[in-house]
Amino acid sequence: MGVRVIDQRGAKxxxxxxxxxxxxxxxxxxxxxxxxxxxNLALVGMDQIQELNRSFRGIDAPTDVLSFPLQGGSRVVGDVVICVPQAIAQAREFGHSLAREMAYLAVHGTLHLLGYDHERTEERAAMRAREELFLARFGLTR
Known part of the structure; x- marks a missing residue:
């Protein structure tokens, strides 16, 4: 049982x-x-996230976070991949800290592992409410 954070970019x-x-x-x-x-929470660069997005979603563009739930029986098992350069750009765009953006992406990806989705309006609202609740509990509000 655990969470591993793996920086796969070469930078620390x-x-x-x-x-x-x-x-x-x-x-x-x-x-x-x-x-x-x-x-596993993997921190990657633009090229890596774009390749994963192309391979698994058929979208040939970078994205901010991808989640890969794996078969784990009664355990929750999976990988969350965060693109650090994209997180940096989004933190600037939204006017908040990199810590807040990275935390948001980690929560978002983890909720996907748990089956949350945001394709439909009501699902999006429920997922967003959970994200904001968890970030607030960590003092990472907007």
Whole structure:
């Protein structure tokens, strides 16, 4: 049971950021009633996320976060992939900190592992409410 944060870019993310992300993902899983889990949170660059997006979604463009739920029986198992350069750009665009943006993407991806979706309006509203609730619990409001 656990959460691993893996920086696959060659550049290093601040160890404090990695600790925050690990703690946040664990907390989200526990708040959602999940007691058994193995989640890998991969931090990647633009080329890596674009290749994954092309391979798995048929979209030849970078994106901010992708989630890959895996078969784990009664456990929640999966990978969440965050594009750090995209997170940096979005933090600037939205006028908040990189920590807040990275945390948002980690929560968003984790909720996808749990089956949350945002394709329909009512699903989007429910998912957004959960995201904001969890970020607020960590003091990461807008």
């Amino acid at each position: 993310v601040d160890p404090r950021m990695k600790r925050i992300l690990r703690r946040l993902v664990k907390a989200v899983l526990e708040w959602e009633g999940v007691s058994s889990y193995q989640v």
